[in-house]
Amino acid sequence: MKHYKIIAMTAMENEQRVQYVLNNPQFNYIATVSPDENGVKKIINTAIDALVVMTDNLTGDHCALLEQIYMAKKNIVMILITNVCDLQMLTEAMDCGIGKVLTTDMDKKEIQENIVAEIVKNQSRGSESEEKGYDSKILSVFGTKGGTGKTTVAVNMAVALQKKGKKVLLIDLDLQFGDVGVFMDVPVHDTISDLIAENDFSLATIKNYIYKHSSGVRLLLAPQSPEFAELVKSSHINEIVTAVKEFYDYIIFDLGPTLDECALQALEMSDTVYFIVTPEISTLKNTKTCMKVMTTLELAGKVKFILNKDGDSYVKKKDVESTLDNEIAFVIPSEPKNTIASINRGVPIVISYPKSKVSKEIVKYVNGDEI
Template sequence: MEVERVQILIVNDHDEARNDIRRILEQEAEFRVVGEAVNGEEALNKAKRLLPDIIVMDDEMPVMDGIAATEKIILNDPHVSVIIISMQSGPEYLKKAMVAGAREYVVEPINGQELVDTIKRVNYAEKIRRDKSMGKRKSVSQDPQIITIFGAKGGVGKTTLSVNLAAHLANKTKGKIALVDLDLQFGDIPIFFNVVPRKSIAELVQERGKLNIQLIENYLLTHISNVKILPAPMKPEYAELVDAENISKILTILKENFDYVIIDTPPYFQDTTLTALEMSQQLLLVMTLDLPAIKNMKLNLDLLHSLNQKNKSKLILNRATEHLGITIKDVETSLDFFIAETIPSDGKLVVTSVNKGIPFVLSDTKAKPSRSIDRIADLVIHDKGYQEDLSQKYRKKSLFGKMFG
């Protein structure tokens, strides 16, 4: 039986570049180049006719550039995956491509193996998304989960949530929990656990041997809660040593060997963060009740929608209080997105917890924030809290109100 091959459309206005890409891709038995285009307008027409799985798209072309073409192609067919190739490496160009709907962003000069690996990773992620859209989401108890925690801006409490959720899941499920600090420049998860790392993910990715669980275990810190921690680099400049390909390999291995892999992220999009988002089964988005956080979350939800990641997102409101002039209903209306769970404000508990290096779910299990973490853990364990779940709950409440006043 013939294996179904990945259908690829190459879009580039330079003959030599198209030929080079074709040569790279045709060496892979699972790839099939179905066509070529010399500008965005031709790509738009051929995408409709050829129905490729992947489009390898140059960003700078005459008639219609790659970014504009990507946006139009994705609007016509959300299931096609576009990989942008560009000479520009700045974060503003990456964000522009992702907002347009691109799945990945590769900087020239092209490395053949990097391009092949990127196509395979993007195609696999799209298959997972399609399975979810067809209602094939598996139960967490049966399938290991990668849970990424992302903050709309700095200071919203994503690390606090990551640490306490990991510790609580370890106690509640008795499963194997890995906590990855993906805030590569300023990650401080070890401080929250009062442990001192001797080596980090930066040293791990420089290992010459084959990456496997035995090697990764040598870099994991084991906390008394049984959470195993992969620390961020110990100096900001070492963050450059860790790339998206490293993260993809590490997360794949961790998922094969742990029940839950919790990922703490920086408060901005970069290639390593995007890889974590793509590979995650659940996303917990953290925000607070202030206008900058609401504005940033609105932008992030729009971007996640363009990346086809919004459907697996759950919104967590941290430091929830009714005395700030903004209500939960105001936030939900502004974002057009339901809040899955809230964590009440308790500065004394949280600051004391951080200063002592003891997660508050362990030091004070009856505190209101601890009970909130327990409810969030239930959402994770039972794979609930998505917008479809919440909209059904609100519809039932509305019906009950109409019936009984």
């Protein structure tokens, strides 16, 4: 009979309960640990097949600990046993890396069979799945002028992808005047320049500088002051993305309006570059000039154009396509009242105004097959 090594994580008042559930000759039940940093260290430093979590309330702190375990030990399966199994609990569990949710109304034998089945399924994936991790895609959102709605698009695409069930990291690379934190109402938090100053690009360290937004999107924020932008080099972008890439479905760069060394590094790493244009002659002129540079750098093949604020002028989609000699991937209508209100509130429009035209177009595109 094969034995599976298991650690349980729960509050101490549930210890006897979880010991009863895991009393099975197939289980090598190593320990019960508390949901704290000491418990996390025990789990990370012990060779186990599964972590069984018993709780009815996945708090923010609890989720942070579980995510830390998940990112450090992707070869184990994490199973939640809970009395509460609503949509919010399932979403939070999935977000933390929990692979299976079981309920306390199941009988002991059924719970044990599910645990064994989940371990076997996880192990059958073998080392190949461990190496692959997430099939990550890297996207850049770029525009040659401020005010085109670049950050609005980046933020709302990230949230829409997260709502779709993807795990998303949004990196604000508008290093001098990045507004992702403002658009998402993020309190004061460490930034990419703080990470650079620590000069440690291990996964565990980078995670300390990533902010988890209420939508589930993870954020790596731009420096709090423009003078710190010069601390960030292209090599740092490469090291950060290399460390975290396998843990996200999508990494999205919100770029500034200039082609500096960090922007070029991000564009090089990207699978797709979403170039934001608006129906204005000056924007189109700058876009054409920039595309000549991107063609020289062999980046033009990655570009997909998004026409934002459609309806703001007499310049129509067909005019934009004719001027740029490129098709528009999708069009976002002009809806200034709802868009400005969502920015001022710090709540992405796909959350604050889900029935708005802007939200519907972004969600429609994200839910398609092209992104």
